[in-house]
Amino acid sequence: MSGPSGPEDLMEFPCHYQFKAIGEGGEVFCRAVVEAIRVHAPVTTEAVRSQSSRHGTYQSVSVVLTVYSPNQLTAIYSELKTIAGLKMLL
Template identity: 45%
Template sequence: MSNDETLLEFPCDFPIKAMGRADEDFETTVVEIVRRHAPDLGEAAVSVRESSGAKYLSVTVTVRATSREQLDNIYLELTAHEKVMMAL
């Protein structure tokens, strides 16, 4: 598969999950990063889940992806941020 090929057909709804410490602004940070690449992101597209010990948060953002490049850029920016431990 070449770099231009993908199994996804665009546009499509694509969930992105970011995990990090349960700081008060973690959710806001993740949403701001994603919104830079998907400005039409609505509030209903975001869900948050605490870990069992409430030490970590998982923020899932479902974007209307328009290209693989857009998704790659979101993942690159999320994983480069100091507060994001992991992005799936």
């Protein structure tokens, strides 16, 4: 018996999903995250939250949106991985 093989086995689509990216670059990094997601889905200003680290070295950017398929989810993560200064994706 095999376990789940992908997001389609663990989630029901469409669903609300929060992407969180942490990286260097301040506001430039935040804009890069939003633009990377916009390649695959519309992003409203209300859906974006960002916060700087205590010393301002890192920026945490959260974006909540509706994801319609496992392929869309994978495509967004692939796009996010190309951002300069990215340190972590959740």
